[in-house]
Amino acid sequence: MAADHILVTYATVYGSTREVAEAVAETLREGDLEVDLHDVRAVRDLGAYGGVVLGAPLYIGHLHKAARTFLSEHQAALAEVPVALFALGPTGAGDAEEEWQAVREALNADLAQYPWLKPIAVELFGGKYDPSRLNLPHRLLALLPASPLHNAPASDLRDWDAIRAYACSLAPVLQAGARA
Ligand SMILES: Cc1cc2nc3c(=O)[nH]c(=O)nc-3n(C[C@H](O)[C@H](O)[C@H](O)COP(=O)(O)O)c2cc1C
Structure with a gap:
């Protein structure tokens, strides 16, 4: 099968990352790329x-586990095509500059586990937090006084x-990959 599509894939618990992935996919489509959008758990084969x-x-200092599993399971295919991450x-929560710095460091530490991965871009965006929608384990975590989520507002x-x-910045590089 011709490798002429771009896959935008995402891990999510509460949907905010899916909404960002939807915006990324929509923007790439506006740039005339053929884009499939899938939850990372539904992706089987990257051949297309x-x-x-x-x-x-x-989550708790690490990229969502489903994303880490995706990187490990698809290493061979991902090493062959342009890969962008967000x-x-x-x-x-707390001091903004310190928070962003700490999160960047956590992200870099996780990505260092995949030395074969040479992303064309890595971007960190602010997240969405709604304490009224937390599942039970997350609610219990947020109850801990030591948790950064303790009493954190939406x-x-x-x-x-x-x-x-x-x-937009990804489109030209992905397009070149899709035509190669
Ligand atoms: C229990 C819990 C733990 C979190 N841990 C972190 C973290 O360690 N670092 C961080 O930057 N954000 C953390 N966040 C914020 C999430 O990354 C943010 O809410 C994100 O938008 C959630 O994405 P989702 O809606 O796609 O699941 C945490 C959120 C929750 C609810």
Whole structure:
């Protein structure tokens, strides 16, 4: 099969990363790329794709496990095509600069586990946090006084202009990969 499509794939718990992935896919389509959008858990075979964009939120200092599993399971295919990454994390808890710096370091530490991965771009976006929607384990975690989520208010730090600008910047490189 011709590798003429781009895959935008995402891990998510509460849907905010899926919404960012949807915006990335839409922007790439506006740039005339053929784009498939799938939850990372639904992706079996990368053979049809000439480029991949992977988005994942950080949870407890790490990229969502489904994204890490995806990177490990598809190493051979991902090493052959342009791969762009984005992560969601900071939600405005505590000092903004310190929070972003710490999250960047956590992201870099996770990505260092995949030395074969040479992404064409890695971007960190603010996340969305809604304490009223937490599942039980996350609610219990947020109850711990030592947790950064303790008493944290709802927030949505996703910068849609930055997200679309990121997607626009990827289009030429992904297009070249899809035509190769
Ligand atoms: C229990 C919990 C733990 C989190 N841990 C981190 C973290 O370690 N670092 C970070 O930057 N963001 C953290 N976040 C924020 C999420 O990454 C952010 O809310 C993201 O937008 C969630 O994505 P999703 O809606 O796609 O699941 C955490 C959020 C929750 C609810």
